[in-house]
Amino acid sequence: MKSRPTPSAPSSPRSRRTPPQEPAKAKLLSALGKALKASASEDIGFARIDHARETRKGFPEVVFGPGKTPGQLLAITRRILNRSGRILITRVDAVAAAMLLKEFPTLEYHAVARAVFQSARPAPDRNTSARKLAAPQTTGRQPAGRRANGRRPTGSKSSEGMPSGVQTSEPSTRESLMRGHVLILTAGTGDIPVAEEAALTARLLGCKVETIYDVGVAGLHRLLAQLPRLKKASVIVTVAGMEGALPSVVAGLVDKPVIGVPTSIGYGASLGGLSALLGMLNSCASGLTVVNIDNGFGAGFAAAQMLRLAQRAGAARRKT
Numbered sequence: 001m002k003s004r005p006t007p008s009a010p011s012s013p014r015s016r017r018t019p020p021q022e023p024a025k026a027k028l029l030s031a032l033g034k035a036l037k038a039s040a041s042e043d044i045g046f047a048r049i050d051h052a053r054e055t056r057k058g059f060p061e062v063v064f065g066p067g068k069t070p071g072q073l074l075a076i077t078r079r080i081l082n083r084s085g086r087i088l089i090t091r092v093d094a095v096a097a098a099m100l101l102k103e104f105p106t107l108e109y110h111a112v113a114r115a116v117f118q119s120a121r122p123a124p125d126r127n128t129s130a131r132k133l134a135a136p137q138t139t140g141r142q143p144a145g146r147r148a149n150g151r152r153p154t155g156s157k158s159s160e161g162m163p164s165g166v167q168t169s170e171p172s173t174r175e176s177l178m179r180g181h182v183l184i185l186t187a188g189t190g191d192i193p194v195a196e197e198a199a200l201t202a203r204l205l206g207c208k209v210e211t212i213y214d215v216g217v218a219g220l221h222r223l224l225a226q227l228p229r230l231k232k233a234s235v236i237v238t239v240a241g242m243e244g245a246l247p248s249v250v251a252g253l254v255d256k257p258v259i260g261v262p263t264s265i266g267y268g269a270s271l272g273g274l275s276a277l278l279g280m281l282n283s284c285a286s287g288l289t290v291v292n293i294d295n296g297f298g299a300g301f302a303a304a305q306m307l308r309l310a311q312r313a314g315a316a317r318r319k320t
Contacts, residue, residue, distance in 0.1 A: 047076055051083050058308065059205055062297065063089040065116075070099055077104060081118065088204055089116040090197065090297050113196035113296070119204055179311055180234030181208035182303045185223075185250065187216030187240035190265040194296040195239045198261065201300030202237075207307055217245045230254050234310070235303040239296065241265030244276025251285035257306055259299045260290040 040052040054060045060080050065073065073089070077100060080087050087107070089100070097109040100116050109116050182202045186195045192213055199209045210233070215223040223246075230236065231254055239261040240246040247260030260283070262276035269275060273293035280290040291298040 042079060044075060044079065046072055049076060049079055051080075054084055054086075058304075059088070059301075060084040060086055062201075062301075063087070065089050065092040065096060070096070073100065074103055077107075085118065085120060086204070087116075087118050088201065088297075090114070092116045110196065110200050112193055113200045114193065115197060115200055117200065117204060179314075180307050181210055182235050182237060182300070182307065183229065183233035184209060184211045184237045185215055185226075185239065185246065186211075186213045187238075187242065187244075187246040188265065189214050191239040191241055191263050194261055194263050194294050195237070197296030198237050198239065198300035198303070199296075201297050202304045205301065205304035205308075207304050215246075216240065216242075217249055220249070223249065227253065230256075235259070235306050237261060237299045237303055239263060239299075240280075241273060241276050242267075242270060244279040247280050247288055247290070248283040248285045251283065251288040256287070257303075258285075258288050259302055260288055261296060261299045262290070262293050264294055 042049045042051060050061045063073070063076055073096060077087060077089065081104065091114050092100070092109070093114070094111070097116055101107050101109060107116050107118050184195050184199050186192055195211060195213065199211055202209050210229070212226050212229065215226060217223070230250065233256055235257050236250055236254065237259045238247040238250050241263040242265065244260070244262050247258055251258040260280040262273045262280055264273035266273070266275065277290065277293055280288070289302070291302065
């Protein structure tokens with residue numbers, strides 16, 4: 001009689017388990033996770049800096065100046081510059097600007113736009129004194145530059161009332177990173193600071209920018225005389241206070257996206273720009289988008305994003 005084969009002993013649960021991860025691999029994964037988390041944001045106690053915003057939006061996190069202490073402004077600026085080399089700080093007064101430029105000599109100050117900025121990381125051998133450019137002309141063309149060592153005599157003031165040693169400037173003239181251009185209009189001269197904030201923002205994002213100032217509807221012939229330039233623009237930003245009628249008129253004349261920026265310029269019933277804002281929001285002109293009161297930064301950024309998307313779409317069509 002044949003004997004039956006002895007069945008093999010069942011494997012123990014321990015033997016069927018997946019081998020534990022090697023300690024070195026676990027440490028590597030942990031380090032990678034921490035690195036990814038650190039690259040996305042940086043917690044410095046009073047602020048969580050979004051370093052990944054440059055990847056998502058094309059420019060680092062923009063700093064809103066008011067409400068921050070000098071120490072907070074310096075700390076945030078230092079960390080953004082260390083990661084990116086580019087920065088924009090909006091609504092900066094002359095005192096804060098002087099402090100920032102003293103601590104970071106490569107920064108520049110645009111007094112009319114009330115903004116401190118750096119458009120690119122300086123070369124390692126670059127002189128510590130950044131190139132300072134003249135205050136922007138109001139005729140629409142980018143201004144010629146001047147060197148920082150051409151400062152006014154001690155104790156003098158610029159045309160904007162800036163203290164000596166604080167110069168006005170805007171990004172150096174360079175080839176636009178995008179096709180087309182942004183055209184910025186103002187209804188009046190009082191709207192220029194908001195318009196210059198929009199222009200500076202769009203230029204920092206790589207746009208070619210042109211400006212036409214003081215073409216409000218009270219003298220409609222001034223705007224109509226510029227109609228050929230309006231039709232050549234890719235995106236138009238219109239800045240107006242008072243009753244805020246300019247964006248509606250412009251949007252009715254062109255087939256381009258128009259961004260309306262209400263300003264707080266006006267007499268009592270303008271309600272600090274609320275009348276202009278409501279007028280623009282209630283416009284019957286198609287293709288008009290409206291941002292918040294005095295928000296030149298938001299308008300300039302939106303215009304740059306429109307150009308960037310149009311450029312990507314055009315590149316995709318050429319590949320097919």
